[in-house]
Amino acid sequence: AQRVTQPEKLLSVFKGAPVELKCNYSYSGSPELFWYVQYSRQRLQLLLRHISRESIKGFTADLNKGETSFHLKKPFAQEEDSAMYYCALTNTGGFKTIFGAGTRLFVKA
Amino acid sequence: NAGVTQTPKFRVLKTGQSMTLLCAQDMNHEYMYWYRQDPGMGLRLIHYSVGEGTTAKGEVPDGYNVSRLKKQNFLLGLESAAPSQTSVYFCASTTQGGNQPQHFGDGTRLSIL
Numbered sequence: 001a002q003r004v005t006q007p008e009k010l011l012s013v014f015k016g017a018p019v020e021l022k023c024n025y026s027y028s029g030s031p032e033l034f035w036y037v038q039y040s041r042q043r044l045q046l047l048l049r050h051i052s053r054e055s056i057k058g059f060t061a062d063l064n065k066g067e068t069s070f071h072l073k074k075p076f077a078q079e080e081d082s083a084m085y086y087c088a089l090t091n092t093g094g095f096k097t098i099f100g101a102g103t104r105l106f107v108k109a
Numbered sequence: 110n111a112g113v114t115q116t117p118k119f120r121v122l123k124t125g126q127s128m129t130l131l132c133a134q135d136m137n138h139e140y141m142y143w144y145r146q147d148p149g150m151g152l153r154l155i156h157y158s159v160g161e162g163t164t165a166k167g168e169v170p171d172g173y174n175v176s177r178l179k180k181q182n183f184l185l186g187l188e189s190a191a192p193s194q195t196s197v198y199f200c201a202s203t204t205q206g207g208n209q210p211q212h213f214g215d216g217t218r219l220s221i222l
Contacts, residue, residue, distance in 0.1 A: 043215050044201075
């Protein structure tokens with residue numbers, strides 16, 4: 001069965017510290033993986049996707065097929081990074097997306 | 110540049126009442142989705158549509174119905190609201206293809222008393 005697991009409900013770090021939000025997935029095919037972010041009082045929006053191999057707002061994520069993981073990382077957290085982060089997987093054919101339960105990141109001053 | 114628009118933004122219902130949530134997108138997207146967001150459970154797919162006139166069940170479809178009579182609109186109906194349906198509802202749309210991101214609306218906060 002398709003599943004996306006984000007083991008941490010809440011992650012609290014100090015400003016300037018590295019941050020890693022974990023995401024593991026279960027999928028038999030070749031997944032398309034995404035990270036979405038929801039800032040306070042804003043709509044859910046795309047942060048990055050694995051196919052683009054890009055860095056957005058200092059965040060990167062590498063797809064590790066061996067470990068079936070897609071962890072989100074940033075070397076130096078900023079207060080404005082405080083938000084809810086969702087890892088998501090889209091199935092082959094692209095018409096259905098499974099979201100993880102989300103991790104709330106709190107960056108302390 | 111509206112993107113995905115959801116109406117209403119807030120609503121309080123009594124158990125047993127019915128209502129319809131409207132989602133409209135102006136991006137000519139083929140695929141549209143309804144999710145519910147509950148604490149600790151992330152976003153769960155209720156129903157989705159891959160084109161005008163077609164709908165399909167998602168992960169948690171019971172108690173909901175949908176219609177996609179026009180490509181730009183996707184309606185979510187609650188025929189007989191129950192307290193368990195208290196949630197925040199999000200609509201999303203995307204173009205065809207698995208590597209395309211979904212575009213979300215602002216959400217509808219629905220409380221069932």
